[in-house]
Amino acid sequence: MSKKIWIVLQQRDGKIHKMAWEAVRAGQILAAEVGGTAEAVLLGSGLEEAASEVGQCSLAAVHVADDANLAEYTPGRFVRTLEAAINAAQPAYVLFPHTYQTVDFLGRLAQSLDAALVPEVVAFETVDGSVEWQRPILGGKMFAKVRAKGSGPVLVSLQSGAYSADEVEKGSAPIESLNLDYADMAADREILGVEEAAGGEVDLSQAPVIVSVGRGLGDEEKMPIMQDLADALGAELGASRPVIDSGWLPRDRQIGSSGQTVTPKLYVAAGISGAIQHLVGMKGSQVIVAINKDASAPIFNVADYGIVGDLHEVVPAVTAALKEASGD
Amino acid sequence: MRIAVCIKQVPDTEARLRLSGDGTWIDEEDLSFVINESDTYALEEALQIAERTDGEVVVFSLGPERVREALRKALALGAVRAVHLQDPAFLGGDGLTVGRALAGAIAAEGFDLVLTGSQSDDVGFGSIGSIIAGELGWPHAWLVMGVVLDEANHKVKVAREMEGGMNEISNLDLPAVLEVQAGLNKPRYASLKGIMQAKKKEISEPGPGDLGLAPEGLGESGAKIEVISVAFPETGKGAQMIEGDAETAAKTLVEKLQKEARIL
Numbered sequence A: 001m002s003k004k005i006w007i008v009l010q011q012r013d014g015k016i017h018k019m020a021w022e023a024v025r026a027g028q029i030l031a032a033e034v035g036g037t038a039e040a041v042l043l044g045s046g047l048e049e050a051a052s053e054v055g056q057c058s059l060a061a062v063h064v065a066d067d068a069n070l071a072e073y074t075p076g077r078f079v080r081t082l083e084a085a086i087n088a089a090q091p092a093y094v095l096f097p098h099t100y101q102t103v104d105f106l107g108r109l110a111q112s113l114d115a116a117l118v119p120e121v122v123a124f125e126t127v128d129g130s131v132e133w134q135r136p137i138l139g140g141k142m143f144a145k146v147r148a149k150g151s152g153p154v155l156v157s158l159q160s161g162a163y164s165a166d167e168v169e170k171g172s173a174p175i176e177s178l179n180l181d182y183a184d185m186a187a188d189r190e191i192l193g194v195e196e197a198a199g200g201e202v203d204l205s206q207a208p209v210i211v212s213v214g215r216g217l218g219d220e221e222k223m224p225i226m227q228d229l230a231d232a233l234g235a236e237l238g239a240s241r242p243v244i245d246s247g248w249l250p251r252d253r254q255i256g257s258s259g260q261t262v263t264p265k266l267y268v269a270a271g272i273s274g275a276i277q278h279l280v281g282m283k284g285s286q287v288i289v290a291i292n293k294d295a296s297a298p299i300f301n302v303a304d305y306g307i308v309g310d311l312h313e314v315v316p317a318v319t320a321a322l323k324e325a326s327g328d
Numbered sequence B: 001m002r003i004a005v006c007i008k009q010v011p012d013t014e015a016r017l018r019l020s021g022d023g024t025w026i027d028e029e030d031l032s033f034v035i036n037e038s039d040t041y042a043l044e045e046a047l048q049i050a051e052r053t054d055g056e057v058v059v060f061s062l063g064p065e066r067v068r069e070a071l072r073k074a075l076a077l078g079a080v081r082a083v084h085l086q087d088p089a090f091l092g093g094d095g096l097t098v099g100r101a102l103a104g105a106i107a108a109e110g111f112d113l114v115l116t117g118s119q120s121d122d123v124g125f126g127s128i129g130s131i132i133a134g135e136l137g138w139p140h141a142w143l144v145m146g147v148v149l150d151e152a153n154h155k156v157k158v159a160r161e162m163e164g165g166m167n168e169i170s171n172l173d174l175p176a177v178l179e180v181q182a183g184l185n186k187p188r189y190a191s192l193k194g195i196m197q198a199k200k201k202e203i204s205e206p207g208p209g210d211l212g213l214a215p216e217g218l219g220e221s222g223a224k225i226e227v228i229s230v231a232f233p234e235t236g237k238g239a240q241m242i243e244g245d246a247e248t249a250a251k252t253l254v255e256k257l258q259k260e261a262r263i264l
């Protein structure tokens, strides 16, 4: 029997999440590697158009759970729906985009299915018929290769950028309804609404130059050296999450998956290790300069220019060199 | 309110990492460990809620002997008691077995609320809290950035972080599991008095039998995934590294930004 690979697509108001397309591509590749079929799953309400869009991919089927009870995401209903569908169809692998929504319920789904859970996968390969999943550990400083043991479905979430949405193979897939009893499923959460977290005053997305500071600064009192560099470059100050969490800078200066996404022509990262949640917010910058005392910090893998050293020496030296070059 | 807080002990982010002998983890010898970052915020939130509601906080951690130090620290910060799951049967598992063991220990006592961190800084499944919630049959929320208790109606209003600076606001019925995101509050420092008092507080070490848990579902035997190997990422494809002392490197950098990258 050929193995089924399911890809659970996240959508909002019928619009498919970009990372869900990446997961479709991963599913197509996995299907080819293990000799299986890739099938998509869509949960929500009013999904006709979204389903037909997904149906234009090379997939064996698009399974749709379309019901008013699924109009908004709730962990209770999403878990119960997927649990029932997975138990009935027995896919070997179920792929998800590693979004905040997925992580919110994925552990719970694994628990209710008693299924293997492999979150935040960045690559996979098939070795002797078993799939080896690669995922970052220790803030991206290392990677682990893991594999599932025993039988039963394997639940996998795919980190942003691991597979390319542009490479999804086109085709034509039949659309099938999942037909479950959604009314009986408890939501487990009463959604009241959505609000802005930061009260965003500062829009960093338009800044041509950003000087970004990380926990490596060590001490809030040292912030002036970063401000001086920013002034010398005519730049805005940005920061990694711990700097914001510690109250050294206001929340609207945070860059990353839970902050702003920026694409300046120059991004200087000082004392930032380069965890994936930071990288997704700045890796589109034109030129990236990293200053870090640890030569093996992952930030150097996305940087164009790197200086290994103590930022308390290097940053003021760069400020001085800029002033000298501009003849001040 | 009685609140359980799950804390994990993880390598300090500044620690120099080396591979372990068998290549499936890091060498823990001479490594310095700390309480996982988001867990410090979970603990602080729990202590504040306990203070407001005349309640108490009990901390739970699964891990080897060294974890005792993290539990002591939590006791010094104000937790009344600690539970350390260090029986070998608990160790060497995956997210599911860790969640199952912690849920078993939590269920053995009565709690109104369980707080965890949102993600561990070492293996980072981001899932133990929701696995615990599943085991207990309680509602949960991941990436909690706001907590407002409504004790009279047995509800808690939470703000859950979404991508790109938005929060989802929702009500959960109590008891519930909240997976706290870093930045929720301002964690306190331990006082000298707290540190002294912690020495007298109890750290219990129940085994699977004490919690009514079958050993087959725990640790290595219960795990559904296994680690084949861990490794450092390939280097070399990345940055052009600029050498020299700070001053020389800074000058070279500015020159390169002007003449090579042409962005200054």
Ligand SMILES: Cc1cc2nc3c(=O)[nH]c(=O)nc-3n(C[C@H](O)[C@H](O)[C@H](O)COP(=O)(O)OP(=O)(O)OC[C@H]3O[C@@H](n4cnc5c(N)ncnc54)[C@H](O)[C@@H]3O)c2cc1C
Pocket: A139, A213, A214, A215, A216, A217, A218, A239, A240, A241, A242, A243, A254, A255, A256, A257, A258, A259, A260, A270, A271, A272, A273, A274, A275, A276, A277, A278, A281, A291, A292, A293, A294, A297, A309, A310, A311, A312, B013, B118, B119, B143
């Ligand atoms: C759901 C979720 C969302 C998240 N969202 C975001 C987000 O939006 N943005 C974000 O940034 N993070 C986010 N994070 C956190 C992220 O995972 C990392 O923890 C964070 O990016 C690390 O910040 P850092 O690099 O400043 O600190 P660390 O990882 O602690 O790195 C500090 C670096 O400074 C270096 N250093 C120390 N001293 C010096 C010195 N004197 N000179 C030079 N270098 C020095 C060290 O070598 C180290 O590399 C999120 C996490 C989760 C779980």
Ligand SMILES: Nc1ncnc2c1ncn2[C@@H]1O[C@H](COP(=O)(O)O)[C@@H](O)[C@H]1O
Pocket: B006, B007, B008, B009, B036, B038, B039, B042, B060, B061, B062, B063, B095, B098, B102, B115, B116, B117, B118, B119, B120, B121, B123, B124, B125, B126, B127, B128, B129
């Ligand atoms: N071994 C453990 N002992 C106690 N709590 C843990 C343990 N592992 C994970 N947790 C809790 O679960 C949260 C999420 O961890 P993880 O799912 O590994 O990312 C952590 O922030 C801790 O609060």
